[in-house]
Amino acid sequence: MHLPNPIAFNKDGIVKKYEAIRFLGKGVEGSVFLVKDIQTEESFALKVQEKNVANDFCFIVQLFESYLRHENIVKFYGYYNDSDYEYFLFEYLPITLLDYLDNNIETLIKFLFIMKQMLDVLNFLRVQKIVIGDFKFDNMMLAENLKIKAIDFGHAVFEKKQKRLFSDKDIKNGKNNHKKYLYIAPEIRNGQSCSSIADIYSFGYSSQKYINGITLKDDKVNDFFEQCLMSDPKNRISADLALIHPIFNPLYDFVFCFNSTKNFEISDNNTKIKLHDRVVYYEHPEYSFELHCCSSKNKREFSTFKLNSNEKHLLRKTANQEEAEQRAYGLLGFRAIVGNVVIPIQHLAFSYLTS
Numbered sequence: 001m002h003l004p005n006p007i008a009f010n011k012d013g014i015v016k017k018y019e020a021i022r023f024l025g026k027g028v029e030g031s032v033f034l035v036k037d038i039q040t041e042e043s044f045a046l047k048v049q050e051k052n053v054a055n056d057f058c059f060i061v062q063l064f065e066s067y068l069r070h071e072n073i074v075k076f077y078g079y080y081n082d083s084d085y086e087y088f089l090f091e092y093l094p095i096t097l098l099d100y101l102d103n104n105i106e107t108l109i110k111f112l113f114i115m116k117q118m119l120d121v122l123n124f125l126r127v128q129k130i131v132i133g134d135f136k137f138d139n140m141m142l143a144e145n146l147k148i149k150a151i152d153f154g155h156a157v158f159e160k161k162q163k164r165l166f167s168d169k170d171i172k173n174g175k176n177n178h179k180k181y182l183y184i185a186p187e188i189r190n191g192q193s194c195s196s197i198a199d200i201y202s203f204g205y206s207s208q209k210y211i212n213g214i215t216l217k218d219d220k221v222n223d224f225f226e227q228c229l230m231s232d233p234k235n236r237i238s239a240d241l242a243l244i245h246p247i248f249n250p251l252y253d254f255v256f257c258f259n260s261t262k263n264f265e266i267s268d269n270n271t272k273i274k275l276h277d278r279v280v281y282y283e284h285p286e287y288s289f290e291l292h293c294c295s296s297k298n299k300r301e302f303s304t305f306k307l308n309s310n311e312k313h314l315l316r317k318t319a320n321q322e323e324a325e326q327r328a329y330g331l332l333g334f335r336a337i338v339g340n341v342v343i344p345i346q347h348l349a350f351s352y353l354t355s
Contacts, residue, residue, distance in 0.1 A: 003020050003033065003048065005020050006018055006019050006020075006038055007019075007020065007046065007080070007087065008080070009077075009078045009079075009080050009087075009089060010080075011078050016037060016039070016078075017037075017038045017039070018035040018036060018037055018038065018046065018089070019035060019036055019038050020033050020034075020035050021033070021034040021035060021036055022034050024045065027152070029049050029154045030047050030048050030049025030050070030086075031047070031048050031049075032046065032047050032048075033045070033046045033048065034046075034092060035089075043092040044077065044089050044090065044091065044092050045089075045090045045091065045092045045093070046087060046088070046089055046090075047087070047088040047090065048085050048086070048087055048088075049085065049086050050084065050085060050086075051081070051083075051084060051085065057079075057081060057086045060088070060153065060154070061079050061088075063130070063153055063156060064076035067128050067130065068153065070120075070121060070124045071147075072117050072118075072120055072124075072147070072148055072149055072150060073121060073124075073149060073150050074090050074091055074093065074141065074149045074150065074151045075090065075091040076088070076089070077089040077090065077091070090151070093142065093143055093149060093151070094141075094142075095141065095142050096137065096138050096139075096140065097114070097137040097138075097140035097141065097142050097148060098136075098137040098138040098140075100142045101137065101210055105213075106214065108211070108214055108215045108250070109250055109251070110146060111207075111210065111211060111214060112247070112248055112250060112251055113146060113251060114146060114148055115203075115207050115211075116243065116248055116251060117147070117148040118140065118148055118150075118203055118207075119203070119239050119242050121148075121150050122135075122196065122199050122200060122203060122239040123239035123240050123243060125196055125199070126196040126238065126239045126240065129158055129159040129160070129195075129196065130157070130158060130159070130196065131156065131157050131158075131159060131162070131194055131195065131196050131198055131199060132150070132155065132156050132199045132202075133155035133156060133157065133165055133184075133188060133194075133198070133199075134152075134165070134183075134202070135183075135199045135202035135203055135206075136183055136206055137206050137210075139151055139152035159194075159195050159196065162193055162194065164191050165184070165188055165189075166188070166189055166190075166191055167191075168191065171190065171191055176190065176191075177189065182205070183202050183205045183206055184198075184201075184202060185197075185198035185199070185200075185201035185202060185233070186201070186231050187233055194233065195233065196239070197233050197236050197238055197239075198233065199239075200228050200236055200237060200238065200239060200242065201228065201229060201230075201233075201236060203228065204224075204225050204228025204229045205228075205229065207225070207228075208225045208228075208229070211225075220245075220246050220247045220249075221247060223245075223247075224237075224242070224245050224247040227242075227245075228242065262275075263275055263276050263277070270284065270285045271284050279291070
């Protein structure tokens with residue numbers, strides 16, 4: 001592949017030129033190069049792929065420009081195409097999660113932090129009704145401080161506009177069940193329609209393989225992955241509920257409840273913090289916000305995550321916005337307990353549930 005050097009991107013009439021530094025790697029759909037801005041010397045990743053009817057260039061650009069804006073998704077800076085190739089400019093991240101984990105033995109708490117970030121991405125995509133389709137650790141990059149970023153959306157689709165990863169021929173000759181594809185949800189491998197919950201299966205498959213090497217199984221771990229890896233997507237846990245599963249309790253030891261804290265008010269120059277009737281008010285000349293405590297003594301303990309079948313069915317329904325909101329408000333009836341402290345755990349994922 002011959003790269004133009006320098007490579008010029010024109011965005012809103014402003015032309016920026018990039019110099020190719022070195023080849024980074026090759027994937028199914030193209031090659032990735034390290035490039036730098038000639039003027040600022042800032043590094044970027046340039047993905048280059050041949051023009052192909054099967055690769056919807058405009059759709060990928062639309063996804064990144066209009067939908068994929070999240071702190072755990074790679075930043076997209078621009079695109080360009082010529083007669084032969086398509087070019088995508090992304091932030092540069094030096095190592096994949098897979099490579100990192102292959103060469104580093106992490107503690108359980110750190111891996112839970114990594115898992116939680118991946119679920120944050122999947123929960124965000126659930127609200128957008130976007131399916132990645134082939135979620136795997138090799139498509140997750142690692143930034144500083146164990147920050148995870150998803151990078152590859154080449155097989156992504158909207159739930160209402162899907163394309164098959166496996167043809168009838170693939171299914172007939174058993175290619176869909178080859179061991180290298182077992183991380184993909186059964187419904188995708190079998191050519192069926194799918195929802196964002198298909199990515200939960202892939203997430204669970206990859207995460208379980210690693211977590212088995214760093215911790216002894218217990219009821220929470222077993223229960224979590226059992227629900228992620230349900231063959232029937234109707235019975236599989238969704239990203240919003242996975243985020244508040246008790247497997248993640250160790251991440252929230254720092255959380256405290258201000259339900260029983262006395263009212264107070266403090267100020268420093270133009271900033272004021274006030275607690276009044278279980279609401280924390282933060283006031284600043286440029287912005288303000290409120291934190292509401294909604295824990296109470298009559299809540300049901302959520303830490304065992306053991307609900308009856310009817311409750312589980314209700315909580316897993318994701319058919320429309322009304323049901324999503326009902327599920328969100330249903331979570332207000334639960335509490336988590338760390339020591340003697342009651343935690344309003346619904347805040348950990350509530351913003352996604354009601355988006």
